[in-house]
Amino acid sequence: MSNDKLSRRNAVRGIGALGTVGALGGVSALLSQGASATAGGEISDPNVFTSSDGTVDWVSIQVTGRLNWNGFDDPVGEFRILSDVELKRNGNTLWSGRINDTGKVDATQGSDWGNSGEEIVLNGDYDEGRAGYIASDAGWGVVQRNRDNIYNNGYGLPENPAPAAPLYSNTDGSTVDTRIIVKSTYILYGKTGQELTGQSGYPERPQSSSSFVVSLNNESSSTNFGNSDAEGDTDNTVDVGIGNS
Numbered sequence: 442m443s444n445d446k447l448s449r450r451n452a453v454r455g456i457g458a459l460g461t462v463g464a465l466g467g468v469s470a471l472l473s474q475g476a477s478a479t480a481g482g483e484i485s486d487p488n489v490f491t492s493s494d495g496t497v498d499w500v501s502i503q504v505t506g507r508l509n510w511n512g513f514d515d516p517v518g519e520f521r522i523l524s525d526v527e528l529k530r531n532g533n534t535l536w537s538g539r540i541n542d543t544g545k546v547d548a549t550q551g552s553d554w555g556n557s558g559e560e561i562v563l564n565g566d567y568d569e570g571r572a573g574y575i576a577s578d579a580g581w582g583v584v585q586r587n588r589d590n591i592y593n594n595g596y597g598l599p600e601n602p603a604p605a606a607p608l609y610s611n612t613d614g615s616t617v618d619t620r621i622i623v624k625s626t627y628i629l630y631g632k633t634g635q636e637l638t639g640q641s642g643y644p645e646r647p648q649s650s651s652s653f654v655v656s657l658n659n660e661s662s663s664t665n666f667g668n669s670d671a672e673g674d675t676d677n678t679v680d681v682g683i684g685n686s
Contacts, residue, residue, distance in 0.1 A: 482506025516570025
């Protein structure tokens with residue numbers, strides 16, 4: 442098969458969206474003594490790029506998300522997003538690890554953070570930051586060959602993508618399904634740099650998790666949703682042919 446792409450995105454939106462946020466069909470809510478924080482989002486447009494030798498070069502996705510908090514006694518001044526990926530097949534974990542850590546990010550940037558559709562909003566009674574939200578929208582190569590940033594001409598995020606080696610096809614034409622789980626953990630800090638999440642009177646670090654399935658074989662070449670996945674479900678699946686048909 443020639444070295445071609447399957448619906449590869451030509452550009453990355455949201456260069457400021459340093460975290461991956463997603464929860465398909467659900468929202469994670471954590472409450473503590475009146476203070477709350479919720480994280481949720483969506484994964485869309487999963488794409489796979491394959492080389493002529495039948496190996497996967499990368500898997501890219503579009504991720505949009507939102508973190509909301511409310512009722513904090515101390516205003517939020519900074520935040521941090523930890524992004525993790527897990528590759529699973531038939532209930533077994535093939536690989537798991539951290540793909541990005543934003544470090545502390547100034548929460549007062551407003552719409553100057555990221556691109557169109559991304560922003561940080563601080564509000565709340567008596568002091569801005571006691572409530573607010575963070576909205577993100579980014580295209581990332583979450584899985585990349587040798588964990589190198591080769592997607593989108595070497596776009597630098599995520600810092601350490603998941604490896605592509607666990608994704609392969611069988612020579613007999615049978616399909617190999619791999620579930621890719623993207624997890625995000627938010628950490629919120631006060632204006633003097635102290636962590637608020639997980640402290641007395643505050644919620645634990647909000648987390649979100651979303652996933653999709655890549656189905657590989659050496660015959661078909663298509664990208665779609667709705668086929669059965671690695672755990673017998675019928676949702677968000679990418680079918681990719683990576684061998685000579």
